[in-house]
Amino acid sequence: MKDLLGLMGKAKEMQAKLQAMQDEVAQMEATGQSGGGLVSVTLSGKSDLKALKIDPSLLKADEVEILEDLIVAAHNDAKAKVEAQMQEKTKALTAGLPIPPGMKLPF
Numbered sequence: 001m002k003d004l005l006g007l008m009g010k011a012k013e014m015q016a017k018l019q020a021m022q023d024e025v026a027q028m029e030a031t032g033q034s035g036g037g038l039v040s041v042t043l044s045g046k047s048d049l050k051a052l053k054i055d056p057s058l059l060k061a062d063e064v065e066i067l068e069d070l071i072v073a074a075h076n077d078a079k080a081k082v083e084a085q086m087q088e089k090t091k092a093l094t095a096g097l098p099i100p101p102g103m104k105l106p107f
Contacts, residue, residue, distance in 0.1 A: 014093075021089050028085055032077025034070045041074040043082055049075075 028045035038058055042051035058067050 030081035032074045034073035039070040039074045043078040
């Protein structure tokens with residue numbers, strides 16, 4: 001019975017830490033770049049687009065496809081950075097817990 005109470009206490013503690021981590025992740029921002037910095041995209045921790053910057057030299061009618069590709073690449077770069085930050089925070093939060101491989105947090 002004592003083990004069960006201890007387990008429940010750890011579960012509540014883990015839930016509080018998870019909520020704090022989710023709040024922290026929501027406040028995070030990551031900026032991705034492409035084209036050597038000609039295009040940059042800033043995403044929130046929840047992958048909401050916060051900012052898009054395009055160098056004026058890219059604003060040519062005959063280069064629209066290049067600009068579109070650079071925007072997508074910058075977005076993907078920023079998203080990868082957000083996901084890496086989230087994994088690092090999750091890893092620190094779950095250190096020492098017996099979580100099955102492949103299980104992602106937060107749920």
